[in-house]
Amino acid sequence: MAEETLVLFKNIRNPKYSKSLEGYKKAGGYQTLKKVFGMKPNEVVQTVKDSGVRGRGGAGFPTGLKWSFMPNGTGKPSYLIANADESEPGTCKDRELMLKDPHLFLEGMLIGCYAVGCHHGYIYIRGEFFPAIKSLNTAVEELYADGLLGPDPLGSGFHLDLTIHSGAGAYICGEESALLDSLEGKRGQPRVKPPFPAISGFNGCPTSVNNVETLACMPFILGDGGVEAFKSFGPENNSGTHLVSLSGHVNKPGVYELRMDVNMKDIIYGIGGGIRNGKKLKGVIPGGSSSSVMTADEVDVLYNFDELANIDTMLGSAAMMVFDEDTDVVQLLHRITRFYAHESCGQCTPCREGTHWSRNILRDFLNGNGSDEKLRRLDRVGGNMLGTTLCALGDAAALPIQSFVKKFPDDFRKYYANK
Amino acid sequence: MTSGNIMPINNELKMPVFHIDDQPVEFHPGEKILSAALRNGEKIPHYCYHPGMSIVATCRMCVVDIVDLGNGRPAPKLQTACSVDAAEGMKIETMNQKVEEGRKLVNEFLLINHPLDCPICDQSGECTLQDYSFEYGSGKSEMDYSKRVYGWRDIGTFVSLERNRCIQCSRCDRFTREITGTNEFGMFNRGHELTVDTYTDRPMTNKFQGNMADICPVGAITEKEFRFKRRVWKLKKIRSICTGCSTGCNITIEHDRNEVFRLKPHENQNVNKWWMCDEGRLTYRIMNERKTRINRPLGRVSQNLQHISWEDAYRAIAERISEMEPTGNEVIALTDTHASNEELFLLKKLLKDGFLSDNVFCPLPKWEQIESEFFINTLITTDKTPNRAGALALKIKGDAENAEVKKIIDGEPKVVIILGNPFETEHEIQQKIKPAQLVVHIGSYHNCWSEIADVVLPGQFYSEKKVTFTNKLQQVQSTDIAVQSLRRSRPEWQIIVELAHALGHKFNFSNVNQVFAAMAEETKAFSGLSFDQIGDQGMKLKQTFKDTGMKLVQAPA
Numbered sequence: 001m002a003e004e005t006l007v008l009f010k011n012i013r014n015p016k017y018s019k020s021l022e023g024y025k026k027a028g029g030y031q032t033l034k035k036v037f038g039m040k041p042n043e044v045v046q047t048v049k050d051s052g053v054r055g056r057g058g059a060g061f062p063t064g065l066k067w068s069f070m071p072n073g074t075g076k077p078s079y080l081i082a083n084a085d086e087s088e089p090g091t092c093k094d095r096e097l098m099l100k101d102p103h104l105f106l107e108g109m110l111i112g113c114y115a116v117g118c119h120h121g122y123i124y125i126r127g128e129f130f131p132a133i134k135s136l137n138t139a140v141e142e143l144y145a146d147g148l149l150g151p152d153p154l155g156s157g158f159h160l161d162l163t164i165h166s167g168a169g170a171y172i173c174g175e176e177s178a179l180l181d182s183l184e185g186k187r188g189q190p191r192v193k194p195p196f197p198a199i200s201g202f203n204g205c206p207t208s209v210n211n212v213e214t215l216a217c218m219p220f221i222l223g224d225g226g227v228e229a230f231k232s233f234g235p236e237n238n239s240g241t242h243l244v245s246l247s248g249h250v251n252k253p254g255v256y257e258l259r260m261d262v263n264m265k266d267i268i269y270g271i272g273g274g275i276r277n278g279k280k281l282k283g284v285i286p287g288g289s290s291s292s293v294m295t296a297d298e299v300d301v302l303y304n305f306d307e308l309a310n311i312d313t314m315l316g317s318a319a320m321m322v323f324d325e326d327t328d329v330v331q332l333l334h335r336i337t338r339f340y341a342h343e344s345c346g347q348c349t350p351c352r353e354g355t356h357w358s359r360n361i362l363r364d365f366l367n368g369n370g371s372d373e374k375l376r377r378l379d380r381v382g383g384n385m386l387g388t389t390l391c392a393l394g395d396a397a398a399l400p401i402q403s404f405v406k407k408f409p410d411d412f413r414k415y416y417a418n419k
Numbered sequence: 420m421t422s423g424n425i426m427p428i429n430n431e432l433k434m435p436v437f438h439i440d441d442q443p444v445e446f447h448p449g450e451k452i453l454s455a456a457l458r459n460g461e462k463i464p465h466y467c468y469h470p471g472m473s474i475v476a477t478c479r480m481c482v483v484d485i486v487d488l489g490n491g492r493p494a495p496k497l498q499t500a501c502s503v504d505a506a507e508g509m510k511i512e513t514m515n516q517k518v519e520e521g522r523k524l525v526n527e528f529l530l531i532n533h534p535l536d537c538p539i540c541d542q543s544g545e546c547t548l549q550d551y552s553f554e555y556g557s558g559k560s561e562m563d564y565s566k567r568v569y570g571w572r573d574i575g576t577f578v579s580l581e582r583n584r585c586i587q588c589s590r591c592d593r594f595t596r597e598i599t600g601t602n603e604f605g606m607f608n609r610g611h612e613l614t615v616d617t618y619t620d621r622p623m624t625n626k627f628q629g630n631m632a633d634i635c636p637v638g639a640i641t642e643k644e645f646r647f648k649r650r651v652w653k654l655k656k657i658r659s660i661c662t663g664c665s666t667g668c669n670i671t672i673e674h675d676r677n678e679v680f681r682l683k684p685h686e687n688q689n690v691n692k693w694w695m696c697d698e699g700r701l702t703y704r705i706m707n708e709r710k711t712r713i714n715r716p717l718g719r720v721s722q723n724l725q726h727i728s729w730e731d732a733y734r735a736i737a738e739r740i741s742e743m744e745p746t747g748n749e750v751i752a753l754t755d756t757h758a759s760n761e762e763l764f765l766l767k768k769l770l771k772d773g774f775l776s777d778n779v780f781c782p783l784p785k786w787e788q789i790e791s792e793f794f795i796n797t798l799i800t801t802d803k804t805p806n807r808a809g810a811l812a813l814k815i816k817g818d819a820e821n822a823e824v825k826k827i828i829d830g831e832p833k834v835v836i837i838l839g840n841p842f843e844t845e846h847e848i849q850q851k852i853k854p855a856q857l858v859v860h861i862g863s864y865h866n867c868w869s870e871i872a873d874v875v876l877p878g879q880f881y882s883e884k885k886v887t888f889t890n891k892l893q894q895v896q897s898t899d900i901a902v903q904s905l906r907r908s909r910p911e912w913q914i915i916v917e918l919a920h921a922l923g924h925k926f927n928f929s930n931v932n933q934v935f936a937a938m939a940e941e942t943k944a945f946s947g948l949s950f951d952q953i954g955d956q957g958m959k960l961k962q963t964f965k966d967t968g969m970k971l972v973q974a975p976a
């Protein structure tokens with residue numbers, strides 16, 4: 001039976017662990033940073049590349065590669081920004097790290113700053129995360145008091161400041177370029193790409209935006225764990241452990257640290273303790289609300305980037321939402337679509353109009369006004385947002401709609417069959 | 420010879436090329452597909468892209484199918500032409516089924532919440548949404564919910580906003596951010612409720628609001644001045660220039676049944692780019708002014724001005740002058756700098772050839788030019804005349820204090836010719852001219868001079884004639900005939916020519932091109948230019964000079 005593999009959660013799972021700087025140091029913390037200061041930045045980047053770690057924020061882009069895009073000698077400052085906006089429905093793993101082991105993430109952040117030559121890092125944190133903001137603030141204060149932040153951390157001469165910036169409650173500000181606009185004090189809206197942030201990001205300077213969990217992997221990759229150990233946790237191209245936010249109708253919901261070669265079935269029935277009240281599984285939203293839904297028949301796959309991509313869905317932020325046979329998927333889809341209609345920034349046509357229109361059609365079903373025609377229309381309107389928008393929110397809204405309609409058509413028909 | 424300022428002559432040996440629907444298109448390295456396409460006359464529908472502002476790629480209308488990225492591989496999905504760099508060897512399709520469907524879905528989305536109130540919308544007829552819906556839309560709607568509705572907001576002193584018609588292209592938002600730098604207007608709310616409004620909760624007061632109506636692709640922002648006055652398809656458009664100040668913004672004069680309804684900016688990258696100011700737009704009103712127009716020649720008969728024929732007017736002037744036999748010093752001409760280059764040239768020539776006099780004067784007050792990081796602010800000058808630079812180039816006499824002209828009128832001139840409305844606030848000058856034995860006023864409007872003139876000759880406003888002006892950049896630009904002038908009026912250049920004939924001098928000019936040619940021949944300033952070359956982009960004087968009356972001032976913060 002599957003069980004947790006503790007790398008990121010090594011401290012958190014230790015009941016005696018204290019998350020203070022002292023406690024983290026006692027557990028071996030900031031030793032990796034010391035080691036990293038003895039390396040050249042490009043060696044750090046190369047090591048991260050070698051580890052094969054892919055971004056945990058949703059897109060799964062190789063982090064080492066992203067850092068290697070940061071140009072040198074532009075005459076402009078470089079920035080590393082931690083994306084702590086965690087707003088993808090179902091996802092609650094970054095919060096766990098920031099609340100319970102902030103220094104692990106911060107050590108990773110410091111390593112990242114050193115790797116990309118950033119002397120002023122920012123943590124863009126979701127505004128509603130009050131306890132996590134407090135936890136991070138305390139941890140950053142500790143670092144300044146200790147000298148790990150400031151003019152000369154560990155005698156490296158690498159001047160480094162960190163600022164924590166809290167957002168104002170918009171899902172779209174988790175999208176990296178909207179995040180940058182928001183951080184600059186503007187309306188948070190995704191930017192046209194290219195230019196990518198590595199060329200023109202925060203204030204027009206080279207910038208790397210990285211997810212909290214991604215950064216939290218760094219102490220292991222560059223420290224005693226090492227590249228090979230990290231890679232050994234999953235199949236080729238899916239290295240490392242990852243934090244899985246398991247929610248829905250399972251007996252034991254929670255955030256679990258798992259290898260990348262665990263079968264989804266094992267997650268649901270092993271780690272998750274099976275379906276609540278002995279019910280049958282109906283389906284799973286595998287990677288946050290933006291991913292295409294899977295039916296019960298499809299869950300016999302390894303839970304990682306490539307395996308899920310192979311079956312036309314995605315790992316996303318590794319937020320598994322499990323639902324049982326009693327679930328009304330039309331209501332579920334309506335709730336998801338309502339979320340996207342509310343969170344669309346509205347600047348691009350298909351997403352602005354399509355999210356709201358789809359939501360209206362879904363409401364018709366709920367109100368007993370569905371029809372074959374409307375089901376077809378829902379699929380069409382949803383599909384018209386796929387690949388036609390500026391940022392991935394359009395796709396995120398389209399994929400659930402298209403997959404629910406395709407995989408659970410009878411559930412929609414039930415709403416109007418007796419009329 | 421090529422005219423220097425239409426397109427810069429390309430010094431590169433060869434520009435890189437990509438293909439749109441198998442047609443080769445040249446592009447500047449770094450240029451976007453859409454920009455290069457439009458520059459080369461290709462048609463790709465678009466809403467949010469504007470060449471003068473940043474690229475946001477949000478309307479999604481400009482999608483194209485890149486079947487070859489230049490490396491033999493296609494783009495995985497449709498791409499927005501406004502935001503993708505053109506590349507050597509790239510092959511683009513803009514008319515295949517995929518692209519057609521891509522446009523159709525965008526247009527469908529834009530229409531689901533659109534009021535479609537074309538019959539009462541001023542934009543109707545020049546609306547991009549209307550045009551594209553017709554050309555690329557499907558003609559039917561599957562939206563059966565009530566539409567998004569917003570209340571009316573007073574957003575500007577010059578423009579009106581109908582938010583329900585807005586397609587959220589953000590051009591207006593970018594305009595106050597990037598073009599005027601005033602930042603008082605922007606996008607509010609998000610998602611389906613995204614809309615535009617002022618941040619201040621008050622109407623905008625910036626001096627360039629009319630441009631927002633121009634760039635708004637739909638009837639959301641319209642000019643208050645023009646609203647509900649005329650359907651745009653009735654308007655005929657004539658390219659001309661604004662004479663509201665010495666900038667000489669390029670415009671179209673838009674008229675119907677001999678009435679001018681509005682002025683719109685006409686793109687000229689060397690002068691006004693795409694813009695003009697609101698004050699300039701309002702000068703259309705003067706073009707329709709009839710009450711104060713001089714509508715036929717007038718002669719003073721025992722104190723009163725009476726209608727006379729052109730022949731009688733010229734004959735009377737000639738007779739009086741031959742009776743007086745004035746010397747050169749006894750003849751002066753006063754003109755304002757609203758007069759065209761040709762008119763100033765002919766006036767000077769008339770005095771020189773007719774009376775051996777150099778006494779042509781105009782007011783040349785000091786003026787201020789705004790300096791600003793925002794180009795549009797630099798359009799406005801305090802010189803509210805269109806041809807100061809022309810007067811300087813032609814060496815019409817004058818100074819900031821009008822000292823010279825005051826000195827000469829102390830010599831009690833016998834014959835005074837007035838062109839337009841010079842020195843209108845200088846009572847002293849007017850009082851001294853009054854007793855002159857012959858005062859001839861040539862002009863379009865009654866003013867202090869027509870009151871004291873012995874003969875009044877009706878001229879034409881610049882919207883009624885073809886002449887040239889020299890703007891503050893010393894760029895020579897031409898007007899054109901937009902509306903018919905009054906039946907008995909004549910263009911001033913023609914009046915001066917006829918007057919010369921009446922006085923026995925052969926001025927062989929039957930059109931303005933010939934006058935211009937003589938001016939180019941006889942004056943240094945205009946040498947090397949010809950009327951035909953001026954074209955619709957204007958031509959800079961070959962030898963520019965420094966106007967010492969100009970003072971640079973900072974734009975007010």
Ligand SMILES: Cc1cc2nc3c(=O)[nH]c(=O)nc-3n(C[C@H](O)[C@H](O)[C@H](O)COP(=O)(O)O)c2cc1C
Binds near residue numbers: 061085088211
């Ligand atoms: C609509 C939208 C919302 C997103 N929200 C988040 C988020 O809350 N947290 C996050 O880390 N990444 C989010 N992302 C992904 C980021 O754009 C970006 O890819 C990520 O922060 C990069 O970090 P990584 O490479 O470490 O994954 C979002 C993307 C989109 C399109």
Ligand code: SF4
Binds near residue numbers: 344392393
């Ligand atoms: S896809 Fe949606 S959220 Fe993304 S830029 Fe467009 S409107 Fe905004």
Ligand code: SF4
Binds near residue numbers: 586
């Ligand atoms: S008001 Fe006009 S210019 Fe402004 S966003 Fe709407 S459609 Fe675009």
Ligand code: SF4
Binds near residue numbers: 662798800
């Ligand atoms: S800036 Fe001057 S020339 Fe331009 S529109 Fe205004 S008044 Fe006319």
Ligand code: FES
Binds near residue numbers: 477482
């Ligand atoms: S013109 Fe390209 S997306 Fe609007």
